[in-house]
Amino acid sequence: MNFSLSEENYLKTIFHLEQHFKEGVSTNAIAEKLETKPSSVTDMVQKLAEKEVIRYVKYKGTTLTEKGRKVAIKIIRKHRLWEVFLVDKLDFQWDEVHEIAEQLEHIASEELINRLDEFLGFPTVDPHGDPIPTKEGLIKNSQKRLLSKLSVGEQGICVGVKDSESEFLKFLDKKNIAIGSQIEVLSKEEFDHSLQINLDGKLLYISKLISDNLYIKLDG
Amino acid sequence: MNFSLSEENYLKTIFHLEQHFKEGVSTNAIAEKLETKPSSVTDMVQKLAEKEVIRYVKYKGTTLTEKGRKVAIKIIRKHRLWEVFLVDKLDFQWDEVHEIAEQLEHIASEELINRLDEFLGFPTVDPHGDPIPTKEGLIKNSQKRLLSKLSVGEQGICVGVKDSESEFLKFLDKKNIAIGSQIEVLSKEEFDHSLQINLDGKLLYISKLISDNLYIKLDG
DNA sequence: AAATATTTTTAGTTTTGTCTAAAAATAAAA
DNA sequence: TTTTATTTTTAGACAAAACTAAAAATATTT
Ligand SMILES: [Mn+2]
Ligand SMILES: [Mn+2]
Ligand SMILES: [Mn+2]
Ligand SMILES: [Mn+2]
Numbered sequence: 001m002n003f004s005l006s007e008e009n010y011l012k013t014i015f016h017l018e019q020h021f022k023e024g025v026s027t028n029a030i031a032e033k034l035e036t037k038p039s040s041v042t043d044m045v046q047k048l049a050e051k052e053v054i055r056y057v058k059y060k061g062t063t064l065t066e067k068g069r070k071v072a073i074k075i076i077r078k079h080r081l082w083e084v085f086l087v088d089k090l091d092f093q094w095d096e097v098h099e100i101a102e103q104l105e106h107i108a109s110e111e112l113i114n115r116l117d118e119f120l121g122f123p124t125v126d127p128h129g130d131p132i133p134t135k136e137g138l139i140k141n142s143q144k145r146l147l148s149k150l151s152v153g154e155q156g157i158c159v160g161v162k163d164s165e166s167e168f169l170k171f172l173d174k175k176n177i178a179i180g181s182q183i184e185v186l187s188k189e190e191f192d193h194s195l196q197i198n199l200d201g202k203l204l205y206i207s208k209l210i211s212d213n214l215y216i217k218l219d220g
Numbered sequence: 221m222n223f224s225l226s227e228e229n230y231l232k233t234i235f236h237l238e239q240h241f242k243e244g245v246s247t248n249a250i251a252e253k254l255e256t257k258p259s260s261v262t263d264m265v266q267k268l269a270e271k272e273v274i275r276y277v278k279y280k281g282t283t284l285t286e287k288g289r290k291v292a293i294k295i296i297r298k299h300r301l302w303e304v305f306l307v308d309k310l311d312f313q314w315d316e317v318h319e320i321a322e323q324l325e326h327i328a329s330e331e332l333i334n335r336l337d338e339f340l341g342f343p344t345v346d347p348h349g350d351p352i353p354t355k356e357g358l359i360k361n362s363q364k365r366l367l368s369k370l371s372v373g374e375q376g377i378c379v380g381v382k383d384s385e386s387e388f389l390k391f392l393d394k395k396n397i398a399i400g401s402q403i404e405v406l407s408k409e410e411f412d413h414s415l416q417i418n419l420d421g422k423l424l425y426i427s428k429l430i431s432d433n434l435y436i437k438l439d440g
Numbered sequence: 441a442a443a444t445a446t447t448t449t450t451a452g453t454t455t456t457g458t459c460t461a462a463a464a465a466t467a468a469a470a
Numbered sequence: 471t472t473t474t475a476t477t478t479t480t481a482g483a484c485a486a487a488a489c490t491a492a493a494a495a496t497a498t499t500t
Contacts, residue, residue, distance in 0.1 A: 040488055042449055090335040103327050109320050115310040260458055
């Protein structure tokens with residue numbers, strides 16, 4: 001079965017949102033992620049339910065079927081492999097690749113993506129630390145964790161931010177925190193959950209607001 | 221100005237067809253190349269004329285404006301660079317890449333294509349011997365010529381076929397003519413325009429039907 | 441529980457790109 | 471130069487994917 005660019009974007013979005021919804025994914029949540037109107041989402045989910053890639057119950061939200069899950073994972077695999085290509089081979093920065101990968105993920109060719117995978121040396125994670133699904137559709141649990149979730153003594157490298165607001169990124173620049181920075185948790189303050197960390201050999205204090213927005217990929 | 225996937229395919233097709241039309245490109249010719257109906261072509265060329273990328277005179281055919289030519293050349297540049305990538309980096313065969321490049325040519329990012337160009341070592345021709353337009357939009361004259369147009373004594377390597385019908389390709393296999401074969405014209409028969417050639421060191425006779433369908437890239 | 445607010449769906453349009461059928465223009469043949 | 475054939479355009483329809491406005495269902499307050 002074939003899917004349009006639009007259908008693929010819906011399936012991928014529903015897959016991502018399912019991780020944050022206990023029951024079905026809400027119509028409004030999909031609309032917001034795709035920057036479209038809820039009424040458009042209703043139309044589309046009805047069509048996708050017809051195609052049996054999602055289960056849709058009026059007013060109750062949607063969930064992917066096994067078939068839909070497989071389609072979504074294939075798109076995510078393509079997205080992340082292309083991101084690796086852009087960063088590793090074409091020297092793009094981690095924050096420049098998303099928009100382009102958003103287009104490349106829709107190129108249809110099994111052969112292409114498997115050869116790309118091989119060309120890249122079968123990478124297991126993308127430039128943001130997210131796991132790359134295998135050809136068979138298996139996804140390893142993400143290696144990256146929020147800095148705020150690390151225990152004292154754990155260390156790793158900074159691989160991304162949760163919400164990449166411009167203000168926040170400027171703050172990171174000022175503090176010399178960048179993608180690739182080595183970070184070790186030295187101690188935690190119980191009262192306000194602030195952290196004392198070792199950043200590339202230098203001592204630094206970090207508030208909870210910050211540690212809640214920084215992703216760390218653990219060493220090893 | 222932005223162009224849809226469909227508009228881009230029309231512009232590229234008109235560019236290619238202009239090389240074979242003295243006046244404007246006919247509606248039917250476009251329809252045949254794009255495997256669509258003439259009425260659909262009329263609709264589209266009227267829209268493209270509005271956008272001032274083509275000149276269109278009712279019943280007289282269409283020609284690209286300078287603006288349209290630039291857009292077409294950019295798409296062709298992308299198409300051919302991606303073909304080089306597929307063959308040189310991902311080890312595809314020359315005859316397997318067209319369909320995939322047909323999709324990749326529509327990925328929108330100047331930065332991407334210029335970095336890809338650099339990554340590939342600024343190639344000047346694609347796997348079929350066709351010239352790759354520069355970033356500035358310049359196209360070198362194609363190095364490849366039909367075998368039938370070569371003079372006695374000229375030599376080069378086989379880089380492609382004009383019409384890749386399965387029957388013809390099978391014939392080439394039987395005669396050991398392949399992409400990469402070294403070919404030298406030894407003599408021409410005036411009567412039926414058949415050729416005596418040196419194919420990778422072996423003597424071979426070739427009819428006009430064959431020499432009219434084989435592209436040779438001259439040495440040097 | 442009733443009133444109010446929010447979410448979701450329906451109904452009716454719009455745009456893009458395609459199609460079929462029929463009419464009009466142009467080209468070729470008689 | 472008529473007649474016939476071919477090419478091209480118009481008119482009207484359709485499917486995909488979006489939208490607005492309004493109705494219906496669900497959730498939250500009072
Ligand atoms: Mn996308
Ligand atoms: Mn990513
Ligand atoms: Mn194309
Ligand atoms: Mn080519």
